[in-house]
Amino acid sequence: MIEDLVFNLKVAYARLWVRVKGGNREPHWILTEVTVPILTLSAYVYLYKMLNAPAEFAGFVVIGGTMIAFWSNVLWNMSAQFYWEKETGNLQMYLVAPISRMAILLGMAVGSIVNTALRAVAILAVGILIFQVPIFLRDPAVAVLIFVLTIVALYTLGMLFASLFLLYGREAWHTVSLLQEPVHFLSGFYFPVRYLPFLIQLVASAIPITFGLDGIRRVIISGETAIDVLPHVAALIIFILILMPLSKLALNFMENLGKKEGRLTLRWQ
Amino acid sequence: MAVSTIFRSVKQAIWVGWKVETNWADPLVFSIYYVIRPLAGLLIVGFVFIIGSAVAGSFKPEYFAYMFIGNTFFIYVLQVTMTMSFLIHEDRSHYEVLKHIYLAPGSLRYYILGRALNGAMNASISLVLTIGLGVLIFQRLLGINIPIDWLSVNYPAVLLSLVIGTLCMISIGFVFSGINLLTSRIQFALPDYVSGIFYLLGGVVFPPEILPSWAQSISNALPVTYFLRAVRSSFLAQAYGSFSVDLLYLALTTVVTAFVGAVVFKAAEYKARRDGLIDRKEEY
Numbered sequence: 001m002i003e004d005l006v007f008n009l010k011v012a013y014a015r016l017w018v019r020v021k022g023g024n025r026e027p028h029w030i031l032t033e034v035t036v037p038i039l040t041l042s043a044y045v046y047l048y049k050m051l052n053a054p055a056e057f058a059g060f061v062v063i064g065g066t067m068i069a070f071w072s073n074v075l076w077n078m079s080a081q082f083y084w085e086k087e088t089g090n091l092q093m094y095l096v097a098p099i100s101r102m103a104i105l106l107g108m109a110v111g112s113i114v115n116t117a118l119r120a121v122a123i124l125a126v127g128i129l130i131f132q133v134p135i136f137l138r139d140p141a142v143a144v145l146i147f148v149l150t151i152v153a154l155y156t157l158g159m160l161f162a163s164l165f166l167l168y169g170r171e172a173w174h175t176v177s178l179l180q181e182p183v184h185f186l187s188g189f190y191f192p193v194r195y196l197p198f199l200i201q202l203v204a205s206a207i208p209i210t211f212g213l214d215g216i217r218r219v220i221i222s223g224e225t226a227i228d229v230l231p232h233v234a235a236l237i238i239f240i241l242i243l244m245p246l247s248k249l250a251l252n253f254m255e256n257l258g259k260k261e262g263r264l265t266l267r268w269q
Numbered sequence: 270m271a272v273s274t275i276f277r278s279v280k281q282a283i284w285v286g287w288k289v290e291t292n293w294a295d296p297l298v299f300s301i302y303y304v305i306r307p308l309a310g311l312l313i314v315g316f317v318f319i320i321g322s323a324v325a326g327s328f329k330p331e332y333f334a335y336m337f338i339g340n341t342f343f344i345y346v347l348q349v350t351m352t353m354s355f356l357i358h359e360d361r362s363h364y365e366v367l368k369h370i371y372l373a374p375g376s377l378r379y380y381i382l383g384r385a386l387n388g389a390m391n392a393s394i395s396l397v398l399t400i401g402l403g404v405l406i407f408q409r410l411l412g413i414n415i416p417i418d419w420l421s422v423n424y425p426a427v428l429l430s431l432v433i434g435t436l437c438m439i440s441i442g443f444v445f446s447g448i449n450l451l452t453s454r455i456q457f458a459l460p461d462y463v464s465g466i467f468y469l470l471g472g473v474v475f476p477p478e479i480l481p482s483w484a485q486s487i488s489n490a491l492p493v494t495y496f497l498r499a500v501r502s503s504f505l506a507q508a509y510g511s512f513s514v515d516l517l518y519l520a521l522t523t524v525v526t527a528f529v530g531a532v533v534f535k536a537a538e539y540k541a542r543r544d545g546l547i548d549r550k551e552e553y
Contacts, residue, residue: 026454028454028455028458029458032458032461032462035462035465036458036461036462036465039462039465039466039468039469040465040468040469042469043468043469043473043474043475044314044317046469046475046479046480047314047317047318047321047336047474047475048317048321049479050332050475050476050479051318051321051322051325051332052325052327053320053321053324053325054324054325057320057321057324087363174294174302177302177306178305178306180306181305181306181307181309181310181313182305182306182309184309184313185309185310185312185313185316189313190313190317191316191317191320191321192320195316195320195323196316
């Protein structure tokens with residue numbers, strides 16, 4: 001049991017190492033992943049400025065623009081990852097190796113978090129400095145707690161999507177594309193979600209980042225305390241408890257179906 | 270090369286592009302896919318506008334119309350530049366057909382042109398659907414007054430601006446294709462940079478006049494600024510510039526961009542052939 005655990009932790013570390021090394025092997029990628037989100041969020045900050053909205057809205061945009069880095073990473077580097085692995089021929093090696101596939105996903109997730117956190121910190125710092133965002137952080141520990149819960153919930157969702165996207169074959173690219181702007185809108189990446197019509201808020205509540213983003217903004221920008229964001233913490237914990245076993249189920253289902261139909265390693269489909 | 274051969278190459282490339290883009294879904298699913306992204310983008314900016322106006326206490330419909338037109342027509346920039354930037358990598362490394370296309374009668378540049386025109390065609394589908402649904406959502410459902418008289422729009426002027434604007438975007442796309450013939454590492458970054466810079470500085474969702482002066486100077490040199498001004502002049506009663514002047518600037522910047530695109534692509538193609546890069550497969 002312990003031997004298995006240690007062995008699979010080594011597997012996770014190995015996948016993590018590849019992810020960290022691979023994600024940072026081209027310095028211009030890091031530059032792009034920091035610069036492009038800043039360009040986009042700047043456009044929204046200027047739009048709020050043109051409308052004479054209060055300065056805290058620039059803060060909402062900067063926090064949202066920072067969290068987009070994680071959402072994009074979950075989509076492209078977690079959800080679509082098994083699909084890319086299939087295309088490049090790595091997936092079959094994962095499947096024949098005597099390892100837990102969950103360990104692979106865990107390593108991928110932790111490596112992605114490390115890579116994205118580096119970029120997110122840069123986006124946040126530059127955004128705050130350029131736009132002089134007002135910060136009213138009274139409870140840093142709560143902000144860290146919500147952030148960690150959000151990231152765990154998001155990457156667990158990514159682990160679930162990884163198996164589902166593989167089943168969709170070549171639609172993976174399109175599915176990832178479909179989950180970008182619509183989720184940016186629904187989860188309120190550029191405005192507080194409470195301003196949206198109730199029905200849209202209801203739909204948005206099915207996405208973990210909606211709660212995470214709103215909670216982080218309330219604590220960092222609006223200066224709210226632990227009591228105010230308790231529902232956000234509870235919602236994120238529920239998401240994690242539901243998504244974790246679902247991701248394991250989806251992984252087993254995908255693997256069994258793939259073996260039965262013999263198309264798990266078939267490229268270009 | 271005979272004009273008929275060029276025409277046939279372009280036509281077949283448009284057809285191939287259409288098949289590649291659409292063969293994963295039935296027409297209904299494809300239409301939904303092609304409208305959801307731009308529509309969600311429009312909803313984001315629309316709600317930023319509505320919420321920002323509400324907290325500031327004043328709503329200016331003429332600026333909403335400014336944003337509405339700018340954001341919907343920006344689809345052309347996104348679609349054409351993305352199509353042309355991913356094309357070389359996809360055909361060389363993913364589908365592994367670039368070498369065959371290169372050796373076939375006709376020419377790689379006419380194939381790329383055809384694929385770009387298919388991108389523009391898809392953008393047109395997105396544009397029509399997004400405008401229709403955007404008006405339905407904002408004007409009918411949310412009761413926002415969009416001051417556009419759809420019957421008195423100068424459609425020939427819109428079409429002319431679109432043709433020149435699309436040519437300009439295709440020229441930028443040829444720069445991307447040329448660069449991507451030489452490397453397989455920046456095909457995803459190139460359109461992101463260009464669309465990000467254009468979106469911020471091109472007067473897409475707000476007038477460039479609110480930007481710092483140095484940024485306004487850059488904005489004045491971008492073709493997308495004149496493309497969107499020319500389109501807006503044709504749609505909106507309130508003048509944001511003179512249509513003929515904006516069209517002239519758009520034509521001038523397009524000529525410059527086309528020259529740069531042709532030179533970069535020719536040089537890249539020569540180097541790629543010399544260095545054996547046409548069929549070099551990389552897993553980036």
